Amino acid sequence: MRIHAGGVAKGLIVTGDIAYAGKPEEYAVAAKWLDRLASAVRCPRTAVKLVPGNHDIDRDRISAGCTYLINEILTGGETKLDEFLADADDCKALYNRFVGYEPFALETYCPLHPGGGIASDSSEELAPGRYIRFFGLNSALICSKRKDEEGKLILGAAQRVLPMDPGVELVVLCHHPLHCLQDSVDARKYVRNRARVFISGHEHKPDLQIETIEDGCDLMMLASGATVPPKVENGYTYTYNLLTFDWCSKEDKLSVEVVPRAWNDDKKRFEADDVRLGGHKPRNLLASPNFRRGAPPVVAVQAEPAVQLVPDALHPALERREDLPAGYVAAPEPAPSQSAPVAAMNDAAFQLVLLKFFRDLTAAQRLKVLIDLDALPDDWNEELTLMMERNLIEDLVKDGRLDANKSSIERNQH
Incomplete structure (x- = not known):
C-alpha cells in the first residue's frame, strides 16, 4: 500500500x-x-x-x-x-x-x-x-x-x-x-x-x-x-x-x-x-x-520547449547537442500511439469492467456477454474456463471495444 x-x-x-x-x-x-x-x-x-x-x-x-x-x-x-x-x-x-x-x-x-x-x-x-x-x-x-x-x-x-x-x-x-x-x-x-x-x-x-x-x-x-x-x-x-x-x-x-x-x-x-x-x-x-x-533516471530540463534527457548509450544514433549535459541526448519525440487499446488495459476503466464482469455476472450472463460481442467463434466447442473468459475480454479491449464491453455487461446484468 x-x-x-x-x-x-x-x-x-x-x-x-x-x-x-x-x-x-x-x-x-x-x-x-x-x-x-x-x-x-x-x-x-x-x-x-x-x-x-x-x-x-x-x-x-x-x-x-x-x-x-x-x-x-x-x-x-x-x-x-x-x-x-x-x-x-x-x-x-x-x-x-x-x-x-x-x-x-x-x-x-x-x-x-x-x-x-x-x-x-x-x-x-x-x-x-x-x-x-x-x-x-x-x-x-x-x-x-x-x-x-x-x-x-x-x-x-x-x-x-x-x-x-x-x-x-x-x-x-x-x-x-x-x-x-x-x-x-x-x-x-x-x-x-x-x-x-x-x-x-x-x-x-x-x-x-x-x-x-x-x-x-x-x-x-x-x-x-x-x-x-x-x-x-x-x-x-x-x-x-x-x-x-x-x-x-x-x-x-x-x-x-x-x-x-x-x-x-x-x-x-x-x-x-x-x-x-x-x-x-x-x-x-x-x-x-x-x-x-538500470539506466540513470530520465532528467527533466526546462528549455524552449522542455527537453527530456536520456543517457546517450540508450540512443547512440541520436545527434548530440552542445547545449545538453555530456552523456545525454534529447529523448526522441514519441511516435503516434498505435496501442491505445492495449494501454487501456492498464487503466481504471478496464479494471472496473473486469471486476464487474466476474463479480456481478453469473456464468450464464458472462457467456451472453461474450456471445453478444462475437468474442467466440461460431464453431466453438471447447470447455470455457475462467482464464479463457479473461483472455477473451482482454482481446476485446485490444480491439478497442472497451465501451462495448461495458454496455453489454450492463444489459446482461438485469
Whole structure:
C-alpha cells in the first residue's frame, strides 16, 4: 500500500486466507468488505494485490483422485509436481480446489497461473526508470484436507525462479513463510538475491527483519499479521500495516516505510505498534542492486520547449547537442500511439469492467456477454474456463471495444 499525503492509498495488499473454507459466498462477503476498505482509504476498488492461502482452498473439492495427486507430490517432491502440472487433467484437479477464489482474484486482475506459475504480476513506477514489481506466489497449491505439515509445501521452479531486470526491484507476496516449503533452500536463495521485499502471512504475528545479503544488497522480510485472526488472545490480535514504497534518489535505493497498527481491545481502537518493528525504524532504505543496474533516471530540463534527457548509450544514433549535459541526448519525440487499446488495459476503466464482469455476472450472463460481442467463434466447442473468459475480454479491449464491453455487461446484468 502506497500512502500519499492526506491519507490516500494507491492500493491494498492481501497475503491470503481471504476466506475460511474457500466457498464462493465467503468471497462475496470479502468483496464487499474490501470495497468498503478501498473507499475508506480512497483507492480504486480494483487496486488490490492478492495471493491465495490455505483457507482459500475449498477442501470439499479434494476428491480421492486429487488426494492421490497431493500425496504423490508430497512424497515425490518437485519432480512429481512438474509431472502432474504438465498433464491437463491432473492440473485441472489441483486447481479445481480454488473454484471460489479464482473468480474473486480475476476481479482484481490477480489470476492464478493455470500451470503452476506466478499467481499475479504487476508493476508500479516510483520514478522515471525506477519501478517496483509485485510478484504473487501460490504457496497453497498442494495444501490438503489435513493440517499441512511444516516444510512440505512446494512452490516449484516456475514460481521461485524470479527475474532480474535493470531498474526494477521485486516485492514478493506469498501466504506461507519460506520455512513452510520443501523447496525452501532454493526458494530462499532466489528471494535473497533477487527480491528486495518479501511479504508473508499465515502465522498471524507481525514481524520485520532486514538482512544484508551482501554489500549493496538488502532484503526486507515482513510478516504481515492478520486483519481478522480466529482469536484475539495469547499474543494474537487484529493487525495491519501501512506501507509506503518510494525511491531514494540520493542513494538510488528502495525506501520502504512500515507503520504497524494493532487493535487495543481495552481502548477499542487501532494504535501504532512499533514493538512489532523488531527494533527497526519505520522508514528503511534497502540497498537495491537492480536499481543501480538500470539506466540513470530520465532528467527533466526546462528549455524552449522542455527537453527530456536520456543517457546517450540508450540512443547512440541520436545527434548530440552542445547545449545538453555530456552523456545525454534529447529523448526522441514519441511516435503516434498505435496501442491505445492495449494501454487501456492498464487503466481504471478496464479494471472496473473486469471486476464487474466476474463479480456481478453469473456464468450464464458472462457467456451472453461474450456471445453478444462475437468474442467466440461460431464453431466453438471447447470447455470455457475462467482464464479463457479473461483472455477473451482482454482481446476485446485490444480491439478497442472497451465501451462495448461495458454496455453489454450492463444489459446482461438485469
